[in-house]
Amino acid sequence: MSAVLRHREMLLVAAIALMVGLIAMRFPAFARPGNLATVFNDTSILVILALGQMVVILTRSIDLSMASNLALTGMLVALTNANYPEVPIPLIIVEAMTIGAVLGAFNGVLVWKLGIPAIVVTLGTLTIFRGLTFVVAGGTWVNADRMSADFIGLQRGMLLGLPVLSWFAVAAIAFFFLLLTRTPLGRSLYAIGVNPSAAVYTGIDVGRTKFIAFVLSGAIAGLCGYLWVSRYVIAATEVANGYELTIIAACVIGGISIAGGIGSVGGALLGALFLGIISSALPVIGVSPFWQMAISGTAILAAVILNARGERKQGRIILKKAEAA
Amino acid sequence: MHTAAALRAGELEPGTAVAQPLLSLSGVSKSFPGVRALHDVSLSLYPGQVTALIGENGAGKSTLVKILTGIYRPDEGEIRVSGDAVRLQGAEHAFRHGITAIHQETVLFDDLSVAENVYLGHAPRTRIGLIDWRAMRRQAADVLKRMGAGHIDADTRLRDLGIANKHLVAVARAMSIDARIVIMDEPTAALSAKEIGELFDLVAFLKGEGKAILFISHKFDEIYRIADRFTVFRDGEMVGEGMVADTSQNDIVRMMVGRAVDHIFPERQPNIGGPLLTVDGLSHPTEFDRVSFELRQGEILGFYGLVGAGRSEVMQAIAGMTGTSAGSITLAGHRIAPRTAADSIDAGIVYVPEERGRQGVVIGMPIFKNVSLPSLARTSKSGVLRLAEEFRLARTFTERLDLRASSLSQDVGTLSGGNQQKVVIAKWLATEPKLIILDEPTKGIDIGSKAAVHAFMAELVEQGLSVIMVSSELPEILGMSDRVVVMREGRVAATFDNAGLDAETLVRAAAGIVA
Structure with a gap:
């Protein structure tokens, strides 16, 4: 599997390099390190969200509520900041992640204890969280005037030559890489995605593991709630409306199998970067946003077709065995 | 109905058989990679008779049913329906030849009505080619009534019927295309005693209609109650056949189990504590x-x-x-x-489940990760996995099992069935069970x-x-x-x-x- 995956990731790296190369032919400035760092910074939130989503998708589930969770948590931390500007930012971050995790735990409990399919649960909470955002804000929004300088400034600060926001993405990449490759939990996430039945016999609690995945994706959505609100300096009901599809698109392009059990941190990162480059480069070369959507869509289909081809060979072997048994 | 004496005469002189077999197989073989499922098997089914197919698990009964219903193609051999050689191209094709099977768990459509299930694929049409619902319901009701199952309403959703009634619907489906060969694959496994009685009434009805019935069961009382003939399979070969009335249970058991030693078991000196x-x-x-x-x-x-x-x-x-x-x-x-x-x-305590594919290995994961999966608490330290430790564990136990693999990083999905089974066993041994x-x-x-x-x-x-x-x-x-x-x-x-x-x-x- 890892050979195929590596191959797949290399394909994505090549596609991204090709894209950057083509753009650079017309706008050499685009490929300069400084600009690429900016593109990375602009894509940071998507990268972090895609990593959280990946953990859920690995377990054969999906979290459609991430963008709504982000909006609700973003609104709550913005209101906290507006009303208690003295609350330090680290505490705001803890608040964001805690609220996000609680919302994610709500999804997780429904999936775990009631056995409702994740797509149904999170379709419901997608609407609920979005509605709650409107309710807690009383139908208004929080803008720059009501946010403290620290609240807005933290992630714009520079650290070792990179904006702090980029460092959040780097930290998330490191965290998820270690989680998935170096912890028993990470191994369990893959195992229940590939073969939940075998996982049960191995002593893995499938429901509980899914629950943890939802808590993680929730905490990530919450963190991004703060990052988003402070980056775009607005907390409103419509924040990140429909963004769950972009997050899932990044995962799919990155080779994460919707059927569960297949995917890597590198894939999620590349998938998010692919979309990030499209959205930041195409306006530069004067391509309309509608073309951007068409290109993203084509990339999604191409990724799915490539992945399906990669997996089909295994399927045949299983079928043959099933017949022989 | 034929008398037993006439049948026996037919058996003694195949050339002058009382009836031509409705279905006959000769020299049928089928192999799967590494497994010979059927070897040179012959079988004849006669109109108005129930033939019991008997054999241990793995004797080849299921493979035979799948060949008869067109799901598998035989590697060799011939199938004749009413004397004409046929090559069954698939389930639908077998069905068109009048061969139908009733399985242990009925394979019908739960969310369709009884009438739709009976006529799926051959529904009566109106003049402009649409399904003639009224005719379909009427005809389905007729078929059910004719076989003594008038209590089933043709409009009921199949989901709402018990297994016994589902079997009746499956038979009605067979009747609706005038199927002549009915295979019953352990139809009584999920039935109550009363339902079994009803099923046997139905078998008697089918016999009266001149159908040839292949009845697969493990239960001797059932075989002796309804079967006329029997055929015994063992290790994919036909090892005996005859009339049920002339053969004792013990004789049949002997045919089922008597075998040449094909496999040497290890010598052991049990040291039991x-x-x-x-x-x-x-x-x-x-x-x-x-x-x-x-x-x-x-x-x-x-x-x-x-x-x-x-x-x-x-x-x-x-x-x-x-x-x-x-x-x-x-x-x-x-x-x-x-x-x-x-x-x-x-x-x-470790339990190594039966279904290796579904419950055993995690396909797509390398061998060593499969082996270490239940032992992660031991191979990790303060919540961090130690891959070297996992490798060591996997090497220790797979070597003892003589696992054939190019490397422990190989995906288990690429291993043969036997080697996958070894991975599963290694995985459990690694937990050091009692x-x-x-x-x-x-x-x-x-x-x-x-x-x-x-x-x-x-x-x-x-x-x-x-x-x-x-x-x-x-x-x-x-x-x-x-x-x-x-x-x-x-x-x-x-x-x-x-x-x-x-x-x-x-x-x-x-x-x-x-x-």
Whole structure:
């Protein structure tokens, strides 16, 4: 599997390099390190969200509520900041992640204890969280005037030559890489995605593991709630409306199998970067946003077709065995 | 209906048979990679007669049914329907030739109505080519009535019917295309006694209609009640046939089990110690009842029985996968009540399930990760995995099993069935259990891998482990077990010492035949 995956990731790296190369032919400035760092910074939130989503998708589930969770948590931390500007930012971050995790735990409990399919649960909470955002804000929004300088400034600060926001993405990449490759939990996430039945016999609690995945994706959505609100300096009901599809698109392009059990941190990162480059480069070369959507869509289909081809060979072997048994 | 005397005359002189067989197979063979499922098999089904197909699990009955229903193509041999050679191209094609099968669990469409199920694929049409619903309902009702199943409303959703009535719908479907050959694959397995009676009335009706019926069952009382002829399969070959009325149960049992030794089991000097596991009165609301047995240190305890006797369910309860309603489990002097698989693994019990694909290996993961999966608590340190440790663990246990793989990083999905089974066993051994439960450990794997698994089992007990082996293969049970527990219908039917035990005794105990 890892050979195929590596191959797949290399394909994505090549596609991204090709894209950057083509753009650079017309706008050499685009490929300069400084600009690429900016593109990375602009894509940071998507990268972090895609990593959280990946953990859920690995377990054969999906979290459609991430963008709504982000909006609700973003609104709550913005209101906290507006009303208690003295609350330090680290505490705001803890608040964001805690609220996000609680919302994610709500999804997780429904999936775990009631056995409702994740797509149904999170379709419901997608609407609920979005509605709650409107309710807690009383139908208004929080803008720059009501946010403290620290609240807005933290992630714009520079650290070792990179904006702090980029460092959040780097930290998330490191965290998820270690989680998935170096912890028993990470191994369990893959195992229940590939073969939940075998996982049960191995002593893995499938429901509980899914629950943890939802808590993680929730905490990530919450963190991004703060990052988003402070980056775009607005907390409103419509924040990140429909963004769950972009997050899932990044995962799919990155080779994460919707059927569960297949995917890597590198894939999620590349998938998010692919979309990030499209959205930041195409306006530069004067391509309309509608073309951007068409290109993203084509990339999604191409990724799915490539992945399906990669997996089909295994399927045949299983079928043959099933017949022989 | 034909008289028995006429039939016998027909049997003695095939050239002047009372009736031409409706269906005949000759020289049919079918192999799968590493497994010879059927070899040079012949079978004839006559109109108005019930032929019972008898054989142990793995004898090739299912493969035969799949060939007759067009799901598999035979590698060699000929199928004739009413004397004409046919090549069945698929399920639909077999159906068009009048061959239909009624399976243990009916394969119909739960969310369609009875009438739709009966006429799916050949519904009556109106003049402009749309489905003629009214005619379809009327005709379905007619068919049901004709076969004495008028109580089933053609408009009922199939989901709302019990299994017995679903069987009736399946038969009605066969009647609706005027199917002449009806295969019943263990149709009584999920039925109550009363429903079985009704099913037999239906079989009598089908006989009266001149259908040829192939009846597959493990239950001798049923075979003797409704079958006219029998054919016995063993290891993919036809080993005997005749008239049921002329043959005793014991003769049939002998045909089923008598075999050439095709496999040498490892020599063992059992070194049996004190009791390790005591199961007392273990019960489940539906699956098993008051099951008691004892397993001693260093012993291989065989569990024999028909499919559905409740053996796997008892094992799953011991392994923490199924709840129990009463009874106790004592392991090495301590009462245990495992609620999850993790509990029983911690207690030192591992369960290696039957379905290797679904419940065993994690395809797409490398070998070493499969092996270490239940042992991650030991191979990791402060919550961090140590890959080198996992590799070491995997190497230790896969080498002992003589696993053939290019590297431990190879995806298990690329291994043969036998080698996958070795990975599964290595995975469980790596947890260093006291007791290992192997459920059908060699089902569907080739002879060479079987021998390796058996040799390994012998090695396990030599090292003081105890093994429970659930198996439906008599040679394996007799060749490996120190003692054998036979289960029937959720209860322990008998317990035997293997010394001087013969296959017929086991089959009789499992089938409930009083000697």
